Amino acid sequence: MTRPGVMGARLRRQPRPWRRTSHGTGHATARCHGFSLVELIIVAAMTAVVLAGLGALTLVSDVQVGRRINSIQEAQEQWGRAVIFIRNEVAEAATLATGPLSSADYPCNGDIPNPVLVLKGPDNPTTPAWTIIYGVRNRAVGEEGLYRGPKLLVRCGPQPLANSTSPDAIFGHLDPTKVALIPQQQTVLLDRLPANTPLQVQLLGDPANGPVLDAQLTITMQAGTDSTFGGDQPVRMHVQRTP
Amino acid sequence: MILNVTSNPVLPHGTKTGFTVVELLVTVSIIGILGSLAFRSMVGFTEQRRLRSAAIEVIGMIQEKRARVLAQPLTESACMSLDPADATSPIRPANLTSGVTGLAVQTEAGGIPDPLCFTPEGLVLTPVTLVLRSPAVVDQGDWCVVVTPLLSQPHLDWRPSGQPGCRFDAGGGSL
Numbered sequence: 001m002t003r004p005g006v007m008g009a010r011l012r013r014q015p016r017p018w019r020r021t022s023h024g025t026g027h028a029t030a031r032c033h034g035f036s037l038v039e040l041i042i043v044a045a046m047t048a049v050v051l052a053g054l055g056a057l058t059l060v061s062d063v064q065v066g067r068r069i070n071s072i073q074e075a076q077e078q079w080g081r082a083v084i085f086i087r088n089e090v091a092e093a094a095t096l097a098t099g100p101l102s103s104a105d106y107p108c109n110g111d112i113p114n115p116v117l118v119l120k121g122p123d124n125p126t127t128p129a130w131t132i133i134y135g136v137r138n139r140a141v142g143e144e145g146l147y148r149g150p151k152l153l154v155r156c157g158p159q160p161l162a163n164s165t166s167p168d169a170i171f172g173h174l175d176p177t178k179v180a181l182i183p184q185q186q187t188v189l190l191d192r193l194p195a196n197t198p199l200q201v202q203l204l205g206d207p208a209n210g211p212v213l214d215a216q217l218t219i220t221m222q223a224g225t226d227s228t229f230g231g232d233q234p235v236r237m238h239v240q241r242t243p
Numbered sequence: 244m245i246l247n248v249t250s251n252p253v254l255p256h257g258t259k260t261g262f263t264v265v266e267l268l269v270t271v272s273i274i275g276i277l278g279s280l281a282f283r284s285m286v287g288f289t290e291q292r293r294l295r296s297a298a299i300e301v302i303g304m305i306q307e308k309r310a311r312v313l314a315q316p317l318t319e320s321a322c323m324s325l326d327p328a329d330a331t332s333p334i335r336p337a338n339l340t341s342g343v344t345g346l347a348v349q350t351e352a353g354g355i356p357d358p359l360c361f362t363p364e365g366l367v368l369t370p371v372t373l374v375l376r377s378p379a380v381v382d383q384g385d386w387c388v389v390v391t392p393l394l395s396q397p398h399l400d401w402r403p404s405g406q407p408g409c410r411f412d413a414g415g416g417s418l
Contacts, residue, residue, distance in 0.1 A: 037262060041270065074398055081394040145410030155393070159368065187393050 075192055079221055082153070082189050086217070089132055089157075090239040093119035095211035098201045106133065108156035108186035113137040117201045117215060117239075119157075131184075132157030136199040139191070147191035149222050151198045156186045192222040215239050290379040295399070296341035298375050298386040301348075302397045304333045305388070309365045309395055316363040325356035325373060347376040351387075351408060359390065367395035372409055374402060385409075 090096065097118040106112045113135025121130050133156040139147050193199070197220065204214035216238050308323045324332035327348045336346045350356050351372050359371050371390040387400040387409030400409035 070399075074396070078394065078396045081396060085394060145408070145412055148411055159393075188391070189394060 075221055078190060078192075079219070082219075085189070086134065087239055089119055090215070093121045093132075095120050095207075096203060096213065096215045096239075097207065098203055098215070101133070101135075106156065107131070107184045108133075110154075110186050111137040111140070113154055113156075115199060115201050117217065130158055134189075136193060147188060149192040149198075150195045151193035152188050153190035153193060153199065153219065154186050155189050157184055159185050159187075190219070190221065194220055194222055196220075287380055287383065290343070290377055291383060293341045293343045294346075294375055294377045294380060294386050297339050297343050297346060298388050298399055300339050300341060301334050301373065301375070301388050302399070304338075305359065305390060305395075305397050308333070308359070309361055312361040312363065313365045321362070322358040322360040324358050325371075328355075343375075343377050345378045349374050349376070351402070361395065365395060366393045368392050372400075374409065 097120065098116060099118075100114055101112050101116055101118075103112060113133070114137075116133050116135035119132040119134075121132075134153065135156075136151050136153055139150050139152055143152075199220075200218040202216045202218075203212045204216060205212035305323070311319045312321055325334060325348065326332050327335050327346070329335075334348060336343070339346065348356065351374055356371070356373055359367065361367060367390055370392060373388040374385045375388070376385045382404050384401055384403040384406075387402055388397055389400050389409060390397045398411070400411050402409040
């Protein structure tokens with residue numbers, strides 16, 4: 001049997017399990033204390049700061065990914081519209097040409113693009129002749145906030161009339177009753193073109209043997225606002241006049 | 244006045260440790276100030292995201308209108324109103340699900356936007372810029388919807404507060 005007095009003394013010497021001790025021996029003379037409120041607040045504040053930082057990083061990363069996807073999607077859609085537009089105009093051309101242009105051969109204002117794809121029409125000889133020039137020019141000073149990328153794909157040619165209400169969609173914009181042949185205007189079709197060889201034009205035929213009706217265009221676009229944000233995407237396009 | 248928050252049996256009898264009301268009030272005040280700043284920042288962030296969502300909704304409506312013009316050039320009107328006060332305009336605030344408080348849609352100069360018209364080929368002949376503003380984040384900037392000719396490809400731009408024009412490289416605020 002254990003004497004009650006001895007047991008009581010042993011119990012008093014036992015350190016309470018939830019208490020921190022200075023040296024862990026559990027002696028009654030040790031100074032026992034818990035975490036102070038200041039310590040708890042400091043720990044809670046540090047934890048909150050770390051969690052808030054992680055949350056902010058996650059949020060910023062999520063927003064950036066969303067923006068990148070949106071930018072790539074927009075570039076793809078823009079490129080798709082440009083392809084359809086160019087192909088429709090090529091389909092109405094009587095001949096295709098390429099080569100450097102002189103200022104006399106370029107009817108629009110602004111820098112002369114190089115290289116170029118020249119469309120000459122129309123296919124129907126009863127309508128007035130027109131010329132459309134596609135090419136790449138440098139982004140001008142003052143256009144930095146308007147267009148992405150250092151190079152721009154521009155179109156110099158007749159503009160559709162504002163009152164064009166004809167139902168013959170898609171191909172109607174080169175009908176002389178619906179377009180303004182003069183003055184010809186330069187319009188930016190695509191921005192986001194990189195500095196190095198954004199456009200390559202290869203005629204599939206020899207002009208000496210008759211009108212060239214096929215060409216291969218290679219256009220390189222930037223998916224993002226710069227080359228490090230999505231990379232460059234070269235796309236090859238075969239354009240052909242409708243037989 | 245002393246609040247006894249710990250009772251240390253080792254300390255001499257009568258000794259009390261704890262925090263004064265002043266200390267607690269200062270701590271609570273600091274937490275409250277930091278919390279209110281964080282809440283205000285979060286509200287601005289949320290409202291700016293809503294405004295951007297509204298701009299994306301407007302882009303979708305423009306795309307839908309272009310598709311309708313291409314599909315039904317004989318029966319579909321070639322133009323869409325961009326005036327939010329116009330009952331026929333698709334971009335009325337009631338039609339937008341983003342829930343921007345006090346949404347204003349205007350030109351860069353602050354006027355009422357002209358209707359956006361497409362040719363039967365789905366082309367836009369003149370550039371159009373819409374500025375979407377919210378009073379809650381007007382001190383940060385506005386989102387812009389820009390439609391460029393000829394391909395009528397709409398995209399988002401950002402106009403920082405106090406700047407005259409929308410730019411794609413303006414950063415989009417804190418987003």
